[in-house]
Amino acid sequence: MKRITDTELIRSSNRRDIIQTLRRHGELARVEIGQYTQLSPATITSITSELIQQDLIIEQQGELNAETGRGRPKVKLKLNQQAVYYLAIKLSINEVSLILADLSGKIIHKHTKSVLTVSLSQQQLIDVLCQSFSGFLDKYAIERNKLRGLGLAVQGVTEQQGKGILWSPAVKGQQLELVEQLQQQLQLPVFISNDANCIAVALKNLPQYQEVNSLVAIQLGYGVGMGLWLDDKLYQGEAASNTEFGHTKFSLNGPQCRCGGRGCIEAYVGDYAIYRDASAIYNLPQADMLHPSEKQMLDLNHLAEQPHSPMQQIFTQAGTVLGLGLANVMALFNPQKIVISGPGVRAYPYMEAAMRSTLAENLLPYHQQQDVVEVYNWDEDLTGLGIIAIVQQHTD
Amino acid sequence: MKRITDTELIRSSNRRDIIQTLRRHGELARVEIGQYTQLSPATITSITSELIQQDLIIEQQGELNAETGRGRPKVKLKLNQQAVYYLAIKLSINEVSLILADLSGKIIHKHTKSVLTVSLSQQQLIDVLCQSFSGFLDKYAIERNKLRGLGLAVQGVTEQQGKGILWSPAVKGQQLELVEQLQQQLQLPVFISNDANCIAVALKNLPQYQEVNSLVAIQLGYGVGMGLWLDDKLYQGEAASNTEFGHTKFSLNGPQCRCGGRGCIEAYVGDYAIYRDASAIYNLPQADMLHPSEKQMLDLNHLAEQPHSPMQQIFTQAGTVLGLGLANVMALFNPQKIVISGPGVRAYPYMEAAMRSTLAENLLPYHQQQDVVEVYNWDEDLTGLGIIAIVQQHTD
Numbered sequence: 001m002k003r004i005t006d007t008e009l010i011r012s013s014n015r016r017d018i019i020q021t022l023r024r025h026g027e028l029a030r031v032e033i034g035q036y037t038q039l040s041p042a043t044i045t046s047i048t049s050e051l052i053q054q055d056l057i058i059e060q061q062g063e064l065n066a067e068t069g070r071g072r073p074k075v076k077l078k079l080n081q082q083a084v085y086y087l088a089i090k091l092s093i094n095e096v097s098l099i100l101a102d103l104s105g106k107i108i109h110k111h112t113k114s115v116l117t118v119s120l121s122q123q124q125l126i127d128v129l130c131q132s133f134s135g136f137l138d139k140y141a142i143e144r145n146k147l148r149g150l151g152l153a154v155q156g157v158t159e160q161q162g163k164g165i166l167w168s169p170a171v172k173g174q175q176l177e178l179v180e181q182l183q184q185q186l187q188l189p190v191f192i193s194n195d196a197n198c199i200a201v202a203l204k205n206l207p208q209y210q211e212v213n214s215l216v217a218i219q220l221g222y223g224v225g226m227g228l229w230l231d232d233k234l235y236q237g238e239a240a241s242n243t244e245f246g247h248t249k250f251s252l253n254g255p256q257c258r259c260g261g262r263g264c265i266e267a268y269v270g271d272y273a274i275y276r277d278a279s280a281i282y283n284l285p286q287a288d289m290l291h292p293s294e295k296q297m298l299d300l301n302h303l304a305e306q307p308h309s310p311m312q313q314i315f316t317q318a319g320t321v322l323g324l325g326l327a328n329v330m331a332l333f334n335p336q337k338i339v340i341s342g343p344g345v346r347a348y349p350y351m352e353a354a355m356r357s358t359l360a361e362n363l364l365p366y367h368q369q370q371d372v373v374e375v376y377n378w379d380e381d382l383t384g385l386g387i388i389a390i391v392q393q394h395t396d
Numbered sequence: 397m398k399r400i401t402d403t404e405l406i407r408s409s410n411r412r413d414i415i416q417t418l419r420r421h422g423e424l425a426r427v428e429i430g431q432y433t434q435l436s437p438a439t440i441t442s443i444t445s446e447l448i449q450q451d452l453i454i455e456q457q458g459e460l461n462a463e464t465g466r467g468r469p470k471v472k473l474k475l476n477q478q479a480v481y482y483l484a485i486k487l488s489i490n491e492v493s494l495i496l497a498d499l500s501g502k503i504i505h506k507h508t509k510s511v512l513t514v515s516l517s518q519q520q521l522i523d524v525l526c527q528s529f530s531g532f533l534d535k536y537a538i539e540r541n542k543l544r545g546l547g548l549a550v551q552g553v554t555e556q557q558g559k560g561i562l563w564s565p566a567v568k569g570q571q572l573e574l575v576e577q578l579q580q581q582l583q584l585p586v587f588i589s590n591d592a593n594c595i596a597v598a599l600k601n602l603p604q605y606q607e608v609n610s611l612v613a614i615q616l617g618y619g620v621g622m623g624l625w626l627d628d629k630l631y632q633g634e635a636a637s638n639t640e641f642g643h644t645k646f647s648l649n650g651p652q653c654r655c656g657g658r659g660c661i662e663a664y665v666g667d668y669a670i671y672r673d674a675s676a677i678y679n680l681p682q683a684d685m686l687h688p689s690e691k692q693m694l695d696l697n698h699l700a701e702q703p704h705s706p707m708q709q710i711f712t713q714a715g716t717v718l719g720l721g722l723a724n725v726m727a728l729f730n731p732q733k734i735v736i737s738g739p740g741v742r743a744y745p746y747m748e749a750a751m752r753s754t755l756a757e758n759l760l761p762y763h764q765q766q767d768v769v770e771v772y773n774w775d776e777d778l779t780g781l782g783i784i785a786i787v788q789q790h791t792d
Contacts, residue, residue: 157762166762214634226728235626237730238610244727247760249720251647261758324645331640332622332728334633362657364643366553366562 014039015047016396023104027078048077056083079103084148086391088384092155093170093291098136099384109140117170126181148395149189151387153198157242162192191391194242197234198386200227203339205389214335220344224266250321268321271297277314304350319351323358330367341376348375410435411443412792419500423474452479475499480544482787484780488551489566489687494532495780505536513566522577544791545585547783549594553638558588587787590638593630594782596623599735601785610731616740620662646717664717667693673710700746715747719754726763737772744771
C-alpha cells in the first residue's frame with residue numbers, strides 16, 4: 001500500500017487536479033473548481049494564485065448578473081493555452097509523426113514524414129529524432145523554453161521503467177535506450193510509452209469514458225495491441241510496459257506469428273495475417289508481407305463485398321478469433337468497457353458478427369447481460385493525444 | 397486519479413501501516429517502526445499513544461545495553477495479541493470451516509464441520525452460519541465484544557461490492573445476499589471474498605512475497621481459480637470480484653465445462669475434468685462427478701505411477717493446457733510471480749514437465765529469461781488467513 005505522508009505530494013496532486021479540471025471544463029469560477037475537485041476554497045485559492053503567478057492560468061472578469069445587471073461579477077479562471085507546449089513523436093515503421101499540443105491539450109501543429117526507420121542504429125535514430133524535433137520547432141516558430149516535455153509513442157514494446165524500446169518493428173526488433181540521451185541532448189523531460197497504452201489513455205480522456213474505471217483498449221492494425229486502464233490508472237507489466245493481448249493464444253498449433261510463436265490472436269487478426277491469408281487464395285499484388293499498405297488492406301474490403309467471397313470467410317475467422325480473445329479478457333478482467341480501435345477497424349464490419357457471436361457463446365453466465373464491447377472509429381491523432389496526456393500527468 | 401485531501405484518511409492509513417508493521421516484525425522500538433514505515437517520529441508517537449490507550453499495543457522495557465549495562469533501555473512496542481480477534485468462515489461444497497485469529501493474525505482455534513450446503517436456501521444458509529458462529533465462540537469461550545469482524549471466504553463468485561454470492565457450487569449456483577443480514581444479526585462488520593482472492597492475499601503476506609508488487613495466485617482443485625495482486629493491491633473486476641483464469645479458453649470446441657461453455661482451462665485441469673477423463677479409460681469407483689473426493693483424486697496419482705499409464709497422458713494434457721493458460725497470463729500481465737497452489741497441486745509433479753515446456757514454447761521472447769512460475773505446497777489454512785487479512789485491512 002502507498003503511504004500518504006507528504007504534504008508536498010498532496011499539494012502537487014491537488015495542483016494536477018485543478019489543471020486537469022480546467023482542461024476538461026474550460027473556463028470556471030473558483031467555486032466551480034471546488035465542485036469538480038472537492039477541494040477546499042482555501043486550497044483552491046492558494047494553488048490558483050500560484051498558477052496565476054506562473055502565468056499558467058488567466059483570471060478574467062465574468063459577466064454581471066444577466067437579470068439584475070447588478071451584483072459582483074464572478075471571476076472566471078481559464079488555462080493560458082499558449083503558456084506552454086508539449087511535443088509528441090510517434091514512431092512507426094518507416095514513419096515519424098510529430099504533434100504539438102498546447103497547455104489545454106489541443107493540437108496546434110502536426111507533421112508526418114517518411115524515414116527509413118528500420119535501417120537505423122540507436123545513434124542514428126536519436127539523431128533523426130533530434131533533427132525532426134528541431135526542424136519542427138523551427139518550422140512553426142515555437143520557442144523552445146515553452147516546451148514542457150517530449151513524449152515518444154512507439155509501435156512495439158517499451159520498457160516499464162520508460163528508458164527505451166525493448167522490441168519494435170519500427171527498428172527491426174533492436175533493443176534501444178533512447179530516453180536518457182534524448183533528455184540530455186534536448187534538455188527536456190522525455191517520456192516513452194507503447195502506442196496501445198497511449199490509445200487507452202486518449203480514449204479514457206474522451207467525455208464518454210471519463211466515468212469509466214476500467215477500460216480495455218484494443219488496437220487493431222499492423223499488430224493487435226492492448227492498453228489496460230484498470231482501477232482508474234494505466235496498468236503496466238513488470239518489465240515491459242505492454243499487456244500483450246495480441247500474443248495470447250487462440251490455438252496451440254495455429255498459424256505462424258511474427259513473434260516467433262504459433263496461433264497468437266495477432267496471427268489471425270493482424271493486418272499482416274489477414275493479407276497473408278488472402279494471398280493464399282487471391283492473386284494479390286506483391287506487398288511487404290509484414291506491413292501491407294493501407295490501400296492494399298482496403299482492397300481486401302472490396303473483395304469482401306463480392307457475394308460468396310472467400311475474403312468474407314477470412315474476416316469471419318478473424319472475428320471469431322477476436323471474439324474468443326475478448327471472452328478471455330472478460331473472464332480475466334471483467335472490465336466496464338472494451339473499446340476496439342486502430343486502423344484495422346476499417347474491416348470491423350466484416351468481423352463484427354462472428355466476433356459478437358463467439359463472444360456471446362464464450363462469456364460466463366454472469367457476464368452475459370453486460371454490453372461491454374464497442375468500436376471507436378480510428379482517429380490517427382489518438383496515439384499522439386495519449387502520449388501528450390502522459391507527459392502532462394508527469395509535468396503538471 | 398484518487399484525490400489525497402483528507403488528513404483523517406492519512407492518519408488512518410498511517411495507523412494501518414504501524415499495526416501491519418508490528419504484525420510483520422513483532423516487537424519493535426519506535427525508531428524501528430520509523431525505519432519500516434518512513435513515518436515521522438511525531439506521527440509515530442501520536443499514533444502509538446492512541447493504540448496504547450486503546451489497549452491494542454503494549455509498551456515494554458527493552459534490555460539495557462548489553463555491553464555497558466548502562467544507558468537508557470529502549471522501550472519496545474508489540475501488539476497486544478489477545479486484545480481483539482477475527483473470525484473467518486470458509487464455505488465450500490458441503491463443508492463449513494471456522495478459523496479464529498488474534499490481532500497479530502495468528503490462528504488460535506479452528507474447526508471444520510460437514511453441512512449439506514448444496515440444499516440450503518438463503519435464509520437457511522444465514523441460519524447455519526449464525527449457529528456455526530455462536531457455537532464456535534461458545535466452544536472456545538471467546539468474548540463476542542473482542543471480535544473485530546467476520547470474513548467469509550467462498551468457493552465461487554462473489555460480488556465486487558461484497559454483498560453476497562453471485563454463483564457458487566456450494567449453494568448450487570444460487571445468487572445469495574448474505575453480508576447485510578449477517579451484519580445485522582451478528583452486529584459485526586462482515587466481509588466476503590472468493591477463495592482464490594483470499595489465497596492471493598495470504599501468499600502476498602508470506603515473507604518471500606512481501607517485496608513482490610504483482611503476484612498471480614493460481615488455485616488448482618475442484619475448479620481452477622485465480623487471484624490477481626497487481627500494482628500492490630488485489631485486482632477485482634467490475635461486477636464480480638473474480639478474475640476467472642479457469643474459464644479462459646484453451647480450445648473453441650473443447651470438452652464441456654461446468655460453466656456451460658466448452659474448452660475452458662478448467663475443463664481440462666479441474667479435479668472434476670481430470671476424474672472425468674480418467675473415468676473414460678479406467679473402471680473407477682462411482683463418484684460425484686462434479687466433486688470427486690480427495691481420496692479418489694489421490695488414487696489417480698497412484699495410477700499415474702504405473703509405467704506407460706494412460707493416466708500420465710491425462711496429466712500431461714492438463715499440464716499442457718495449464719502451460720498455455722500461464723503463457724497467456726504472462727503475455728497479458730507480465731507479473732513478477734505466478735504461484736500455483738490449491739489442493740490440486742497434489743498432481744503437480746505429473747503436470748509440471750508439460751506445463752513448463754508449453755509455457756516456454758509460448759512465451760514472448762522478452763519474457764523468456766524470467767523465472768516466474770513456482771509452486772506453493774497446499775496449506776488448507778491459506779484461504780482463512782487471506783480473508784482474515786482482508787478483514788484486518790478494513791478494520792485496523
